[in-house]
Amino acid sequence: MGFLQDLFFNINNYITEETLQLIFKLGLIVAISLPLLFLLRGWARRFFTKKYAPHYGMLAGKLVFYPGILIMIFTIMSQLGISLAPLLGAAGIVGVALGFASQTSVSNIISGLFLIAEQPFKVDDIITINNTTGIVMSIDGLSVKLRTFDNQFVRIPNEMIIKTEVTNVTRFPIRRFNARVSVAYKEDIGRVRQILMDIAEKNEYALSEPEPLIIFDAFGTSSIDLLFLVWAPVKEYIMLKNTIQEEVKARFDEEGIEIPFPHVSIYAGSASKALPIEMKSADQAESESGHSPQP
Numbered sequence: 001m002g003f004l005q006d007l008f009f010n011i012n013n014y015i016t017e018e019t020l021q022l023i024f025k026l027g028l029i030v031a032i033s034l035p036l037l038f039l040l041r042g043w044a045r046r047f048f049t050k051k052y053a054p055h056y057g058m059l060a061g062k063l064v065f066y067p068g069i070l071i072m073i074f075t076i077m078s079q080l081g082i083s084l085a086p087l088l089g090a091a092g093i094v095g096v097a098l099g100f101a102s103q104t105s106v107s108n109i110i111s112g113l114f115l116i117a118e119q120p121f122k123v124d125d126i127i128t129i130n131n132t133t134g135i136v137m138s139i140d141g142l143s144v145k146l147r148t149f150d151n152q153f154v155r156i157p158n159e160m161i162i163k164t165e166v167t168n169v170t171r172f173p174i175r176r177f178n179a180r181v182s183v184a185y186k187e188d189i190g191r192v193r194q195i196l197m198d199i200a201e202k203n204e205y206a207l208s209e210p211e212p213l214i215i216f217d218a219f220g221t222s223s224i225d226l227l228f229l230v231w232a233p234v235k236e237y238i239m240l241k242n243t244i245q246e247e248v249k250a251r252f253d254e255e256g257i258e259i260p261f262p263h264v265s266i267y268a269g270s271a272s273k274a275l276p277i278e279m280k281s282a283d284q285a286e287s288e289s290g291h292s293p294q295p
Contacts, residue, residue: 026076033075037068054123058138059116108142111158115139121168128167129156174207175234177241181248182223184258189216189224195255199247200230205240207231223260 041061049057116139121127125136127146132154134146144161146154169175183192193214200212207230215227228248232240252259 022079026079029072029075029079033068033072037065037072040068041065058123058140105142108158111162112139112141112143114162115144115158120166121171125171126169128169129161129164132156133169170234173234174210174231175237176210176229176231177237177244179228179230179245179248180217181226181228182220182259183226183252184260185224187224187257189226191255192226192257195251195257196226196228196248199244199251200228203230203240203244203247205232205236205243207233222262 041064044060044064045057047057048060121136121139123136123138126133127136129146132146132148134148134152134154137145137147137153141158143155143157146156148154181192181196183189196214197212200206201208206212210231212231213227213229215229217225217227219225228244230240230244249259
């Protein structure tokens with residue numbers, strides 16, 4: 001009991017009324033500033049996301065939150081009697097040094113501003129950069145974050161995106177699936193066209209406008225190659241791709257239309273007559289040639 005009394009007595013000697021007022025003031029600044037900043041960040045995100053695009057909402061939230069944190073820190077330092085002039089002077093010298101050392105970061109920031117202004121893609125779009133395809137999670141000052149379809153996180157610097165070809169898979173509301181269909185030379189192409197158009201008409205994911213298109217692509221080595229072009233809403237593209245190819249195979253089997261496999265025929269060179277080939281055993285070949293078999 002005497003130890004606790006001595007402890008409180010020592011604390012009272014070191015902590016004055018002014019110190020307690022300062023602690024209360026600093027706590028009040030933090031207690032008001034932080035919730036207010038979180039509320040402002042949330043409001044800015046929702047407003048700019050609804051009015052413009054999700055990545056604008058993310059950027060606006062950061063522009064509100066981080067400067068607000070700096071203002072709060074400077075206010076606390078001012079209350080503590082810490083002069084900001086020496087710190088700002090030191091920050092200027094450090095900033096010059098960091099500027100030379102971080103040229104790549106500056107380039108990424110400038111590239112990020114170009115991406116935000118140009119809007120080649122937005123948050124939640126599906127894009128392909130080099131060999132990477134994924135959903136855009138965020139467009140930040142230094143990089144773009146993607147989530148691939150096998151749930152991997154990919155960070156791509158903004159500078160690389162500016163210099164690289166980018167394919168936005170979901171930019172437009174509809175997308176065309178190009179199916180290559182091969183049939184045997186003996187098949188009636190007109191009948192095959194009718195069957196393919198009927199398949200497209202009955203597929204629940206295929207659009208009637210733009211109309212499906214069938215193009216005679218080439219005379220293949222073992223088949224006649226057709227291009228079966230069908231449109232679908234971008235969100236149902238994968239379902240169209242899966243179902244329509246299965247339906248083509250099932251319908252061709254039902255109609256008796258042959259999907260040939262690669263094969264090679266040997267011709268004599270005249271009148272398209274096949275070169276005769278006769279299979280003989282070793283004994284027959286030796287007897288006809290007049291040589292006796294070797295022991």
